[in-house]
Amino acid sequence: MRFIDEYRDPDAAAGYARALRRITTRPWTLMEVCGGQTHAIVKFGVDELLPPEVTLVHGPGCPVCVTPLEEGRAEVENQYARAVRRDGNQPAQQLVREVFRVVPRKWRGVGEIPQSGLALARPYQSFDAELRFGIAGHTADEPTECCSGLIMQGLMKPRECSAFGTRCTPEHPLGATMVSSEGACAAYHHYRRLDIPRQEAEVATHAD
Ligand code: SF4
Numbered sequence: 001m002r003f004i005d006e007y008r009d010p011d012a013a014a015g016y017a018r019a020l021r022r023i024t025t026r027p028w029t030l031m032e033v034c035g036g037q038t039h040a041i042v043k044f045g046v047d048e049l050l051p052p053e054v055t056l057v058h059g060p061g062c063p064v065c066v067t068p069l070e071e072g073r074a075e076v077e078n079q080y081a082r083a084v085r086r087d088g089n090q091p092a093q094q095l096v097r098e099v100f101r102v103v104p105r106k107w108r109g110v111g112e113i114p115q116s117g118l119a120l121a122r123p124y125q126s127f128d129a130e131l132r133f134g135i136a137g138h139t140a141d142e143p144t145e146c147c148s149g150l151i152m153q154g155l156m157k158p159r160e161c162s163a164f165g166t167r168c169t170p171e172h173p174l175g176a177t178m179v180s181s182e183g184a185c186a187a188y189h190h191y192r193r194l195d196i197p198r199q200e201a202e203v204a205t206h207a208d
Contacts, residue, residue, distance in 0.1 A: 025053075029154075034059075035180060038187050039182060043187070057154030058151065099120065100120060103117050103118065145167070146174045146175035147175075148175035151185065159192070161185070164189070170189055173186075
């Protein structure tokens with residue numbers, strides 16, 4: 001199938017992996033921040049094809065794409081440059097400015113971030129469910145053993161959580177990254193829960 005098969009060519013994938021090994025001369029940490037990317041990476045083992053100097057961390061899940069984190073550099077890069085201009089969609093931005101206002105928001109597992117959310121602007125407040133139903137300030141705190149905040153910040157991998165696959169599963173999720181089918185914990189549970197982590201496999205190989 002066009003635009004599918006081209007991306008499922010094992011020879012091409014092996015060629016790209018070899019090329020990446022050739023040109024990688026220093027450590028890189030890359031955060032993918034879209035849950036769909038996390039699932040594709042874990043499902044197809046893209047992270048295991050990469051050279052050991054390249055570490056992928058799974059970010060919060062949002063359509064911003066790949067963010068290199070190196071030497072204090074943190075940037076958002078537009079990976080859709082053929083379709084998305086720097087100024088963006090002006091009529092849509094004007095509508096968003098008219099209907100919404102910027103507010104602080106609490107993010108699950110992360111906490112409150114100033115100016116990180118949108119609420120309805122005053123002329124539209126009769127549609128605001130938070131005001132209408134008196135649920136402003138309602139929070140859904142994660143249990144203390146859940147480390148989803150660290151996972152969303154790329155500081156931990158799902159399998160490092162002691163509840164992963166035991167007390168926390170997609171059927172009985174404890175945190176946001178297992179609740180969402182696009183979350184990193186859900187991806188690892190779906191595709192990797194029976195795998196031996198790479199470092200353990202390397203230790204076992206060297207011990208043989
Ligand atoms: S496995 Fe469950 S408890 Fe552990 S970090 Fe992920 S969502 Fe939280």
